[in-house]
Amino acid sequence: MDQLLTNFIRALRNADVRISTAETLDAFSTVQLVGYRDRQLLKDSLGLVLPKTPDEKAAFDTCFDQFFSFRERSPLPTSDTLSSEDDSAADADGAQPGNADAGSGDSQGKRTGQGERTNAATQIVREDASSTESLGNGDISAAQSALGQLLTRANTIEINMAISAAGQQVNVHEIELFTQKGVYTRRMLEAMGHGDLQQEIFTLTASDAIPDRRLAQDLGRRRDWLRERVRDYVEHQFLLHADVTGRRLRESLLRDLRLSTLEQRHHRLLQDLVQRMARKLVAAYSRRRKVFRRGQLHVPRTLRRNMKYDDAIFDLQWKSVKTDKPKVFAICDVSGSVANYARFMLMFLYSLEEVLPKVRSFAFSSDLGEVSDLFARNDIDDAIALALRQYGNGSTDYGQALADFRKLCLGDIDKRTTVIILGDARNNYGDTRSDVLKEVYDRARRVIWLNPEPRPMWNTGDSEMRHYSPYCHQVDECGTLTQLERVVSRLLQSAR
Amino acid sequence: MADIPSIAASVSSLKQHLEAHRYICSDQIATAVYLAYHLRKPVLIEGPPGVGKTELAKTTAEMFELPLIRLQCYEGLDEAKALYEWKYGKQLLYTQVLKQTLDEVLQGAKGFAESVKRLHEFGDIFFSEEFLEARPLLKALREERGCVLLIDEVDKSDHEFESLLLEILSDYQVSIPEIGTVKARHTPPLVFLTSNNTREISDALKRRCLHLYIPFPDIALEQRIVNARVPEVAPQLREQLVRFIHDLRELDLKKVPSISETIDWARTLLLLHADRLDSELVRNTMNVILKYQEDIESVQPELRGLTDKAVRS
Numbered sequence: 001m002d003q004l005l006t007n008f009i010r011a012l013r014n015a016d017v018r019i020s021t022a023e024t025l026d027a028f029s030t031v032q033l034v035g036y037r038d039r040q041l042l043k044d045s046l047g048l049v050l051p052k053t054p055d056e057k058a059a060f061d062t063c064f065d066q067f068f069s070f071r072e073r074s075p076l077p078t079s080d081t082l083s084s085e086d087d088s089a090a091d092a093d094g095a096q097p098g099n100a101d102a103g104s105g106d107s108q109g110k111r112t113g114q115g116e117r118t119n120a121a122t123q124i125v126r127e128d129a130s131s132t133e134s135l136g137n138g139d140i141s142a143a144q145s146a147l148g149q150l151l152t153r154a155n156t157i158e159i160n161m162a163i164s165a166a167g168q169q170v171n172v173h174e175i176e177l178f179t180q181k182g183v184y185t186r187r188m189l190e191a192m193g194h195g196d197l198q199q200e201i202f203t204l205t206a207s208d209a210i211p212d213r214r215l216a217q218d219l220g221r222r223r224d225w226l227r228e229r230v231r232d233y234v235e236h237q238f239l240l241h242a243d244v245t246g247r248r249l250r251e252s253l254l255r256d257l258r259l260s261t262l263e264q265r266h267h268r269l270l271q272d273l274v275q276r277m278a279r280k281l282v283a284a285y286s287r288r289r290k291v292f293r294r295g296q297l298h299v300p301r302t303l304r305r306n307m308k309y310d311d312a313i314f315d316l317q318w319k320s321v322k323t324d325k326p327k328v329f330a331i332c333d334v335s336g337s338v339a340n341y342a343r344f345m346l347m348f349l350y351s352l353e354e355v356l357p358k359v360r361s362f363a364f365s366s367d368l369g370e371v372s373d374l375f376a377r378n379d380i381d382d383a384i385a386l387a388l389r390q391y392g393n394g395s396t397d398y399g400q401a402l403a404d405f406r407k408l409c410l411g412d413i414d415k416r417t418t419v420i421i422l423g424d425a426r427n428n429y430g431d432t433r434s435d436v437l438k439e440v441y442d443r444a445r446r447v448i449w450l451n452p453e454p455r456p457m458w459n460t461g462d463s464e465m466r467h468y469s470p471y472c473h474q475v476d477e478c479g480t481l482t483q484l485e486r487v488v489s490r491l492l493q494s495a496r
Numbered sequence: 497m498a499d500i501p502s503i504a505a506s507v508s509s510l511k512q513h514l515e516a517h518r519y520i521c522s523d524q525i526a527t528a529v530y531l532a533y534h535l536r537k538p539v540l541i542e543g544p545p546g547v548g549k550t551e552l553a554k555t556t557a558e559m560f561e562l563p564l565i566r567l568q569c570y571e572g573l574d575e576a577k578a579l580y581e582w583k584y585g586k587q588l589l590y591t592q593v594l595k596q597t598l599d600e601v602l603q604g605a606k607g608f609a610e611s612v613k614r615l616h617e618f619g620d621i622f623f624s625e626e627f628l629e630a631r632p633l634l635k636a637l638r639e640e641r642g643c644v645l646l647i648d649e650v651d652k653s654d655h656e657f658e659s660l661l662l663e664i665l666s667d668y669q670v671s672i673p674e675i676g677t678v679k680a681r682h683t684p685p686l687v688f689l690t691s692n693n694t695r696e697i698s699d700a701l702k703r704r705c706l707h708l709y710i711p712f713p714d715i716a717l718e719q720r721i722v723n724a725r726v727p728e729v730a731p732q733l734r735e736q737l738v739r740f741i742h743d744l745r746e747l748d749l750k751k752v753p754s755i756s757e758t759i760d761w762a763r764t765l766l767l768l769h770a771d772r773l774d775s776e777l778v779r780n781t782m783n784v785i786l787k788y789q790e791d792i793e794s795v796q797p798e799l800r801g802l803t804d805k806a807v808r809s
Contacts, residue, residue: 018699020703022704025705026535026537027577029535030535033531033534033535040523041507041523043528044523044524044527045527046533048524048527048531048539048707049531049704049706049707050526051707052540052699052702052703052705052707053707054542054709057709070668112703135625278694296576297584312592313588313592316584
């Protein structure tokens with residue numbers, strides 16, 4: 001049973017529910033307390049211990065239902081009547097398991113669990129039978145293929161073992177994408193001798209003898225049941241091993257992909273990714289932002305203040321610390337070539353609201369304007385789209401943009417301000433106005449230039465990095481999300 | 497005295513007892529109390545405002561007949577207000593008063609070293625329990641019979657305060673540098689934390705807690721809640737008003753009405769001797785359920801339709 005819970009937790013982790021070891025231990029003690037008997041109680045209890053956000057709760061609910069449904073599947077259909085089942089079982093015992101294939105081979109030797117036979121479905125099966133060719137009750141032939149025999153014996157334990165064996169044989173735990181489910185199901189069925197069974201059913205259906213045709217129908221039903229069972233098994237394995245492994249793979253690829261090459265359809269996933277990275281950074285840095293008035297006596301100051309009262313201490317002084325909130329000015333080139341990078345940097349900066357409450361953003365291609373308002377009024381996606389539409393046309397002119405920036409808010413830049421400029425510095429051979437950047441450099445705490453182009457491309461053609469970089473505290477490449485994250489993290493460190 | 501172990505023997509018994517104290521809840525909520533009691537873990541309760549997060553803690557205290565110690569969180573709350581503080585005033589006063597005595601003690605001492613040595617003989621009198629002002633968290637640990645500790649709106653506090661809570665929540669103890677570690681006496685407190693989700697609670701804190709999310713109840717449950725809280729309301733009106741509130745929650749509002757608003761509304765309608773909803777009545781009492789003028793204005797045109805729907809179905 002412990003294995004069951006561990007597997008379940010593994011499936012949950014795959015479904016992006018974060019579960020620590022401590023919580024796993026909690027889950028074990030919970031299960032010890034409530035037991036496995038009452039499904040709803042188990043679900044309620046584990047739902048309190050394991051998932052810790054509404055999103056995780058939703059994931060937990062689906063995962064729980066999927067995971068524990070496997071055990072509630074309909075039992076294997078048995079033969080039409082009990083007597084004929086006994087007959088066929090006896091027949092099967094007598095038959096030589098010579099043509100056993102690899103998949104079910106190891107289970108052939110284990111016939112200990114015959115008593116497990118499930119008879120409950122007899123009723124259902126009889127109803128099913130009426131819809132096809134009615135052959136009545138009576139003699140039934142014995143199955144010849146190994147899988148057929150296995151199914152006729154209707155021993156759930158044996159069949160489950162055969163399924164797991166086949167699963168191992170085809171390495172079902174390597175499943176990564178949901179599109180592979182079909183392939184693995186087919187491979188597993190093949191490994192279990194599905195082909196032989198198909199052939200047998202085919203031959204039997206064509207046979208003249210009624211007992212043979214009866215067997216064909218019976219086997220057909222059992223085959224369908226088996227297929228469903230195997231499909232469930234693969235689904236289960238997929239939950240356990242894959243699903244998110246596939247997503248993680250994609251995410252790790254996305255992290256290191258150049259942002260400009262990203263396709264529209266990845267934006268959603270990317271946004272999640274950015275948000276998650278941002279949350280990590282917030283958690284790491286928010287601790288440092290707030291230092292409040294502590295309830296501690298400031299002894300030196302108290303003594304100093306009370307000297308005038310002849311050392312009788314009247315006026316208590318408390319320790320207090322003021323902290324600066326960092327100000328960030330982000331200037332983004334939103335002309336065609338760089339727009340995509342600007343999108344993600346702005347997304348990043350605005351996701352950090354909790355630690356960077358004062359972000360002002362400016363967009364330009366030739367003329368520069370402030371777009372902070374757009375972000376205050378719209379959600380990030382819309383704001384970015386609006387900013388791009390408003391400022392995205394026109395040929396890039398860094399000189400003009402810097403001049404505009406100077407006019408607009410040079411006065412607002414002080415020693416707490418960090419200025420980030422995102423752009424490829426390709427100025428169409430215009431005036432660079434690096435003197436403006438120097439002014440900014442002199443006033444600001446830090447000036448950071450982020451260039452989405454790979455370093456070797458800098459200073460080639462109309463790229464003016466060599467003119468700008470002397471007036472930056474830091475020059476960085478930010479072509480991928482990983483690089484962007486690094487830059488923002490360093491920004492948080494220095495902006496404290 | 498309440499027989500706590502027998503009340504907490506099963507989920508259904510807990511649910512019954514909670515209901516007996518007029519707290520109507522889903523199985524999940526009762527399960528949370530059950531696990532909190534048996535696993536001795538704190539419960540972090542999240543959910544929209546007014547669904548009875550704080551009420552659950554209060555009712556649990558009532559049900560177990562334990563004292564309720566409540567700590568309301570706010571920005572800037574620190575250990576001096578939550579945990580303990582030295583009685584600085586008293587300390588200073590005593591030093592002033594005891595100046596004379598100190599002089600006597602120090603009389604005849606030769607040199608600095610000897611004076612300090614004599615002072616040492618007195619031990620850390622000024623940092624003993626006498627001078628310790630216990631705040632809610634410390635008080636909760638010192639309760640003899642255990643208690644229910646409610647840490648309300650923990651999301652309003654700072655990150656530092658969360659870290660402060662970690663030791664208490666996992667080990668039911670606090671470390672006071674001058675005195676040592678204070679452990680919970682006999683039974684550790686039953687801890688409830690509530691959060692309105694104005695910010696993310698840190699993972700470290702969440703890990704130590706059971707996490708209960710209380711959503712808005714479904715129609716049937718809410719009717720039972722109204723019935724428990726305002727039993728005088730006629731069944732027909734109760735049905736109508738709960739249905740109306742549920743429809744209202746579907747709309748795009750700045751603040752959707754919560755259970756507490758439903759109950760307030762039921763009381764209001766009772767005062768007005770209403771026995772069924774009509775659009776005039778709803779219009780006049782709108783300000784009980786909607787708390788923003790813009791919400792009231794946006795609902796205004798749909799009032800008639802909503803009322804008819806609630807009355808008819």
